[in-house]
Amino acid sequence: MRTHVLGEPGPWRRPDAPITSRIAYAAAHVVPRLTADSTPGAPADLDWDVTMAYRHELWSYGLGVADAMDTAQRGMGLDWTATRELIARSGREAAAVGGRLACGAGTDQLPPGAHGLTAITDAYREQIEVVRDAGAQVILMASRALASIARTPEDYLSVYGALLAEADRPVILHWLGEMFDPALAGYWGSTDIGWATDTFRELIETHADKVDGVKVSLLDAGHEIALRRALPAGVRLYTGDDFNYPDLILGDEAGHSDALLGIFAAIYPAASTALQALDAGDATRAHEILSATQELGRHIFAAPTYYYKTGIAFLSWLNGHQSGFTMVNGLTSGRSVGHLSELFVLADRAGLLADPDLAATRMRSYLAVNGVDG
Numbered sequence: 001m002r003t004h005v006l007g008e009p010g011p012w013r014r015p016d017a018p019i020t021s022r023i024a025y026a027a028a029h030v031v032p033r034l035t036a037d038s039t040p041g042a043p044a045d046l047d048w049d050v051t052m053a054y055r056h057e058l059w060s061y062g063l064g065v066a067d068a069m070d071t072a073q074r075g076m077g078l079d080w081t082a083t084r085e086l087i088a089r090s091g092r093e094a095a096a097v098g099g100r101l102a103c104g105a106g107t108d109q110l111p112p113g114a115h116g117l118t119a120i121t122d123a124y125r126e127q128i129e130v131v132r133d134a135g136a137q138v139i140l141m142a143s144r145a146l147a148s149i150a151r152t153p154e155d156y157l158s159v160y161g162a163l164l165a166e167a168d169r170p171v172i173l174h175w176l177g178e179m180f181d182p183a184l185a186g187y188w189g190s191t192d193i194g195w196a197t198d199t200f201r202e203l204i205e206t207h208a209d210k211v212d213g214v215k216v217s218l219l220d221a222g223h224e225i226a227l228r229r230a231l232p233a234g235v236r237l238y239t240g241d242d243f244n245y246p247d248l249i250l251g252d253e254a255g256h257s258d259a260l261l262g263i264f265a266a267i268y269p270a271a272s273t274a275l276q277a278l279d280a281g282d283a284t285r286a287h288e289i290l291s292a293t294q295e296l297g298r299h300i301f302a303a304p305t306y307y308y309k310t311g312i313a314f315l316s317w318l319n320g321h322q323s324g325f326t327m328v329n330g331l332t333s334g335r336s337v338g339h340l341s342e343l344f345v346l347a348d349r350a351g352l353l354a355d356p357d358l359a360a361t362r363m364r365s366y367l368a369v370n371g372v373d374g
Helices: 048-060 080-097 117-133 142-148 152-167 193-205 223-232 245-250 264-279 283-292 294-300 305-318 327-332 336-350 356-369
Strands: 026-027 064-067 100-104 135-141 170-175 211-217 236-239 258-261
Touching: 026 264, 026 327, 048 064, 048 080, 048 264, 064 080, 080 100, 080 117, 100 117, 117 135, 117 152, 135 236, 142 152, 152 170, 152 193, 193 211, 193 223, 193 264, 211 223, 223 236, 223 245, 236 245, 236 258, 245 258, 245 283, 245 294, 258 264, 264 283, 264 305, 283 294, 294 305, 294 336, 305 327, 305 336, 305 356, 336 356
Parallel strands: 026 064, 026 258, 064 100, 100 135, 135 170, 170 211, 211 236
Antiparallel strands: none
16 A cells, blocks of 8 residues: 555646647547446446547547447447447437547447358448448448458458448548457458558558558557558558557658547547647647656556456546446456556546546545455
8 A cells, every 4th residue: 555646637628629630539438327237248238428428528629539449348248239329329429519430330240150251241231331320430340250250361351342342431441459359360361460461451552542541459569650651642540559659649750640549538638638739830749748648558558458448437437427437248347456546546647637636535435445445
């Protein structure tokens, strides 16, 4: 046990004009009803008012919202019925405030078991239609069903090629690494990152007019920079690297990454203020702000990385955006008391506890219920 003296919130501010230097999405989490059955395997039962309010908070800071992604517990408790409603509701809310919205389309409505390429392609089509009907941009998510039966790179090129050929507007391709989802090991037809990248690039180059950008979540800055430099003109790289985002977003003489990040859902006031500084031509200040959040980001996304959602929900609770520390699928147990205690300290050091007194009160109650007496 040790005493931690809280600091003050950072000098964050909402923008008074659209952010223009980078396109930036925060991948938002979901909040269940307090009395919902959130035991593992139970259907998701969301508090729609609270879940939507968090998206409005992100939009108010000038960020886009990436919804129905892994941060929203796709594949970790958010079933397709709840996902479909989430996409529709977010679409309506985005339209009401003019907020940027992109949503994940995958194949998770398929029942367990092996499915052929045609069935997988059709499942993608069903979800793409839901996203388009909501007025959101389509993010083609990685598919566990495809990863389980694909045997060659051509299997991936066949499915994705058909979907891109049918796209009525450019989409975002998402390459999610196995550290986020072990079921996606060997995606693009190889466990060798170089061979997998060759297949990924072939797909992009063949359909460059249908690809707005690619979100790469491999936590490998060197690989991302090399891929970014090799992309066809007009295709963006949306970093999904929650470890190395400051340098990747600021970029170098050969370009920069835009952002589609789970960590932005946790650090959004700082992220927005940094991008506003970048808009004003102060790259040094922008880098200073983002770098000050990096230790927190690396902690939240520490291995096992797929439990990072627990940290984002915990920080949301500390900051008063939800009245209970609850998560779909019982995922509140995904991190230890020690991990979440360190998160509290790092969030404070980064100036990301909006109301330190409230955060301290909630932190004490969390420790007490877990048998830790100060």
